[in-house]
Amino acid sequence: MKKILLIDDDEALCELLTEYLVGEGFTVESVHTGPEGISRSAAEPWDAIVLDVMLPGMNGFDVLKQIQTQGSAPVLMLTARGDDTDTVLGLELGADDYVAKPCSPRVLVARLRNLFRRMQDEPAVLNPHQVGDLGYDRQNRRVTVGERDVALTGAEFNLLVLLLEHAGELVSKEVLAKQGLGRALQAYDRRIETHMAQIRKKLGPLPDGSPRIKTVRGAGYQYLVSQ
CATH class of the missing domain: 3.40.50.2300 (Response regulator)
Incomplete structure (x- = not known):
């Protein structure tokens, strides 16, 4: 129970x-x-x-x-x-x-x-994944940036993993809401924006100083990879 x-x-x-x-x-x-x-x-x-x-x-x-x-x-x-x-x-x-x-x-x-x-x-993943300087482990729900552990909430972790698994690609708000938060996107729902703001704050910028997550207005979000 x-x-x-x-x-x-x-x-x-x-x-x-x-x-x-x-x-x-x-x-x-x-x-x-x-x-x-x-x-x-x-x-x-x-x-x-x-x-x-x-x-x-x-x-x-x-x-x-x-x-x-x-x-x-x-x-x-x-x-x-x-x-x-x-x-x-x-x-x-x-x-x-x-x-x-x-x-x-x-x-x-x-x-x-x-x-x-x-x-x-969430499928069990035995080995951590690496996207640039960011590592994530779905089994242990752990995120690191360089040598630094990043404490994320459950919802923040789910959303970030969706972006990381499609790094460099646009992930729509509809997909983030459904797969990351478990429900359909609703009009005037600001939860995704709120979570993304917290994720950005906790992760910080890429090593070159550029943003990690790009907002595509009216469409969704994209995790950027350093060139």
Whole structure:
């Protein structure tokens, strides 16, 4: 059974989501404050963490920062409906996905299963690959630039690998959304742009100082290779 940690101060919602998730075959533990969430996330391994943005005292973004120093479980944020600021900030800080509140249990289950499917569907690769000065290992989900390890979220890693496997070629936003994030591209969806901005920031430029990733406006992205 997949183990889910639910961090939300709304106890009634936690009961509703827990009942539904258990009925769908998950094991669930819920806590209602940020410090409790940080403590429980570090206490044992979790398959996924569902984290509310609006927690009392210590908000979900601060909790997310702490959680990411403790392990690699994917994090799904619960954000206010229509609040793009919360969604973008959560993705920039390393969340893997989000669900807008009021939260439908069916949608939450679908998003969680999608996260797990993306991880399970990745083929095992025994040997690391090298593209210029950048190395990546799909089995261990590791990226290096030169001698430097680069810490990426699950979504960032998936998107980067798609670009690297087609280095020098244009990869459309539709392909990135479907294969990298596990769902069809939607109008006004800024998740890919947000993830790409973080990937660029973490990787830095190519050795010659030029950008690694080129935006082809209205079409997609291209990982550039030094000549």
